[in-house]
Amino acid sequence: MVRLARLGYFMGLSRTGPPALFTSESAVEARLDRSEWQRVYEECFPRVFRALVAAGARPDEAEDALHDAFEKALTRQDEIVRPEGWLFVVGLRRWRSHRIRSAIFAPLSILQHTTEMNGEGTELLSEMRRLPLRQRQVLAARYLVGLSQDETAAALGIARGTVAAHTTQGLAKLRKRLEVR
Amino acid sequence: MNPYERPVVDRLQGEVAQIPLPPRERWTPPERHRSRLLPALAATGAVVALAVIIAAPALERVSSQGEGVGAAGSSTAPRAAALACATPDQATSPACRLITGRVVEVLGPQLVRVTPDALTIAADFENPALFEADARTRIEPAASSIGAAGVKPGGRVQVAFDPLAPKTASGAYALTRFVVLSAVGAPDCTNGTPLMDIARFPQPTTHGGATPEAAFRSAYPGIPDFELFPYGLSPQTPVWVVAGTDTYEATILQDGTWFISPAKFVRCISFEEIRTFSQTPGSSPNPSSLRPAPTDPPPFPGGRAPTATEVTEQQVEAGMPSGAAIFAATDPKCVLSADQTSFRCALSRAPAPETSNFLDAKEPLAIGGRVAGGCLGLDRGGMTWQCYIGQDAVDRAIVGQNLLGQPAPYPGRG
Numbered sequence: 001m002v003r004l005a006r007l008g009y010f011m012g013l014s015r016t017g018p019p020a021l022f023t024s025e026s027a028v029e030a031r032l033d034r035s036e037w038q039r040v041y042e043e044c045f046p047r048v049f050r051a052l053v054a055a056g057a058r059p060d061e062a063e064d065a066l067h068d069a070f071e072k073a074l075t076r077q078d079e080i081v082r083p084e085g086w087l088f089v090v091g092l093r094r095w096r097s098h099r100i101r102s103a104i105f106a107p108l109s110i111l112q113h114t115t116e117m118n119g120e121g122t123e124l125l126s127e128m129r130r131l132p133l134r135q136r137q138v139l140a141a142r143y144l145v146g147l148s149q150d151e152t153a154a155a156l157g158i159a160r161g162t163v164a165a166h167t168t169q170g171l172a173k174l175r176k177r178l179e180v181r
Numbered sequence: 182m183n184p185y186e187r188p189v190v191d192r193l194q195g196e197v198a199q200i201p202l203p204p205r206e207r208w209t210p211p212e213r214h215r216s217r218l219l220p221a222l223a224a225t226g227a228v229v230a231l232a233v234i235i236a237a238p239a240l241e242r243v244s245s246q247g248e249g250v251g252a253a254g255s256s257t258a259p260r261a262a263a264l265a266c267a268t269p270d271q272a273t274s275p276a277c278r279l280i281t282g283r284v285v286e287v288l289g290p291q292l293v294r295v296t297p298d299a300l301t302i303a304a305d306f307e308n309p310a311l312f313e314a315d316a317r318t319r320i321e322p323a324a325s326s327i328g329a330a331g332v333k334p335g336g337r338v339q340v341a342f343d344p345l346a347p348k349t350a351s352g353a354y355a356l357t358r359f360v361v362l363s364a365v366g367a368p369d370c371t372n373g374t375p376l377m378d379i380a381r382f383p384q385p386t387t388h389g390g391a392t393p394e395a396a397f398r399s400a401y402p403g404i405p406d407f408e409l410f411p412y413g414l415s416p417q418t419p420v421w422v423v424a425g426t427d428t429y430e431a432t433i434l435q436d437g438t439w440f441i442s443p444a445k446f447v448r449c450i451s452f453e454e455i456r457t458f459s460q461t462p463g464s465s466p467n468p469s470s471l472r473p474a475p476t477d478p479p480p481f482p483g484g485r486a487p488t489a490t491e492v493t494e495q496q497v498e499a500g501m502p503s504g505a506a507i508f509a510a511t512d513p514k515c516v517l518s519a520d521q522t523s524f525r526c527a528l529s530r531a532p533a534p535e536t537s538n539f540l541d542a543k544e545p546l547a548i549g550g551r552v553a554g555g556c557l558g559l560d561r562g563g564m565t566w567q568c569y570i571g572q573d574a575v576d577r578a579i580v581g582q583n584l585l586g587q588p589a590p591y592p593g594r595g
Contacts, residue, residue, distance in 0.1 A: 038209050045208045050200045054193075063203050067210035124189070125196040143190050144197055171186045178189065 034074060041070050044084040051088055051144035055136045056129055057095045065094035088145045089155045092137060127177045128170075135170035138163055276343035276357045283368050283375075284336040285309040285446045287426045288533065290328035291318075292351055293359075295340055296447070309447065311510065311533060312340055313353035321360045333365040334428045334446055335410065335421055352510045352530035367410035367421035368446040377430060378591065380443040389438035393420040393431035396439035401429075447591065479549070486553055486571035486585050490521050496548050497524045497568050501556060505544035506592035507532040507563070515568065524568040526556065532563040539563030543579045546570070547589035555579030 045066065052062035069090040073080060080086045128136060134156075141152040142163070149167075153160040202208075286294040286309075296309035314320065314327050324330035332338060341358035349355055368375040390396025393409055401407075407424035409431075422429035422441070430444035481487060492500075497515040502508040512529035532539065542558035546568055555574035556566040574580045 042205075042208055046202055049202060049208075050197045053200050054197050059201075059203065063207065066208075070210055122196050122199065124193050125200075128193065139193070143194060171189050174193065175185060175189045178192075 037070070037073055040083050041073070041087070044087055047145060048084050048087045048091060051140040052091050052095060054125055054128060054144055055092065055095075055140040056133070057091075057099075061095050061098060062091065064098065065091040068094045082147070082151060084145050085141070085147050085151055085155050088141060088147075124174060124178060127174055130177075131170050131173060134158075135166045135173075138166040139170045139174075142167055276346070277341045279339040279341050279358060279360060281337070281339050281362070282309075283446060284332050284334050284338055286334055287328065287332065290326040291315065292353060293327050293332070293338075295338060311351065311353040312342060312356045312359070313349045313351055314356045314359055315349075318356045319358045321358070327359060330359070330361050331364045332361050333423045333426065335366050335368040335423065336364050337362040337366065348510065348530055350531055352533065365408060365410070365423055367412050376447040378445040378447050379430060382442065387434060387440055388436060389434055389440040391438065393422065393439045393441070396431055396441045397422055397424075397429065400441040481549070481551060481553070481586060486551075487548070489517065489523055489570040489573065492548060492553070492570055494524060497526065497546065497570070500546040500548040500553060501526065501544070501566070501568065503550075503592060504547035504552065504555075504589060507544065509533065509592065513566070522569070522573060524570070526566045526568055528564050528566070545580050545584065545589065545593050546574070547592075550588060550590060552580060552584050552587050552589045554585075 049059075049062050049066060052065060053059055057065065066087060069087050072090055073083075073086070128139065131139070137156055138152060141147045141155060142149070147155060149160050149163045153163045156163070280297050282295040282297040284293055285296050288294060288311075291314040292311065293314075294309045294311050320327065320330055322330065339358070339360035339362060340356055342354040342356050344354065346355055368377075390399050397404075397407060397409075401424070404424045404427075407422055407429075410421040410423065412418045412421065417433050419433075420431040420439075421444075422431055428444055428446065429441050431439045431441050434440050494515045494517060498513045501513045501515075502511065508528070510530060511532050513526045514529070515524040515526040517524055538561045539558035540561045542563065544556045544558075544566075545552050546554040546556055548554075554568060554570040555577075556568040557577065557579055559565040559567055568574075569577055569579060571585070575582050575585055
């Protein structure tokens, strides 16, 4: 129960907690309760799922990646703070590793085809998918998941200044492409 | 975020909000009950499966050798072919069509070499053709194996097989039916005469036994049990001798004594073929030995055996089965070595299981009807060979100096 109380605190369920994405506090021995984690996870799911798709994952890939992240959380011994950020980062990694494995066995043309976003009202999203991966990740973390610059930097393991630079460059490219269209 | 970026972000968020979500029940994965041992078990299973895939052909061959040559059920395809005769309405299928022939050799409990009586049929397959039975082969009269059926070389049999089915590991046609008409007897050929592979010939000074039986007992005192089958009613006609799976022929000499030689029935040859041999200049048919003397092939250009650079890969591929009977139907593929001194040949099917270990086995190679070199076995299974041409084969003691360039009208045995 101590664990769940701390979890709620760090997950932002209690809005009085510190804003840090990951904590350096000592691990709690008890594991996450599945039903409690499921509730938190489902609150985050829509935002993180869409962020992953915006970052380039196919919907089925995003779904699988989030399922993996859900399971991974149940095996963790340390705390998870800002679960949406944690889910996004873990999901990104799962999707990327899955995509790399798939690229070995699947024709490249299939992958290129399936990452296209074709639909009414998704022009900017399509343009975002043409950005470099790091810029996509930063933009998705910042504006779709809702992480701050510090949280994004911690989550992606890059410097805060790098987050700022990618954010500015990515948005500038999107705006420029939007104006051209 | 500056004022120029806000519209972009707002629009991006608006578009992302349109991304459809999966059904709610799919958000959370179903509860897994995965054991920590599962990855290890999966990896172990993969390794075992890989080992089975790699080792299966080898195990198959080991199994075949263990049960005698060409054991039953060496592959699934022949089993499928055998099943084609399971029901009466399937009995008319090509896989069940009975072909009459003579047993040439019994190579093992389930492996037999048979020559079809009909030349038209024989021409379509190897002659004699190698057949293999398995557990599903219908053997008549009922027996557990060809060997148990008691059929001997010269025996009259009927075979049924699917010529389109994959061959067995021994390179044999998979038998669907094997009917023993007469288990033992002298080879006889309708509209022709048996072609025999005689191992020894009498010298002018040779004196044999008073009778075929006496000659055999004298020549082979260690073989007490044998049967004699005269080719005809005349007291001077040659006699076919069957001792187990070995066969011999007794011929009468000019002094009235009998000479014994190991002999193998090769196939039936028609009288027309004999006439062709007789009319060919330089040929010397020898009816008494029942072996037609074929026309000598033309000598090698320049009067010497060729070298590796003077023959093609196709000639070597054809020369292997021409030189040695074990390569029949093995479909060799040869490649000239980088130093252009030899050919590396890989067989598509295993050679006839003449021995359990083909490593360092030596077999002659015939090109243009003459011994042009020899091949050295590179593995126990006999699937890979290094073939040397001309003097190189002699230098490596694969063929003798006296054999090089000699006519090789028939594939060698033994």
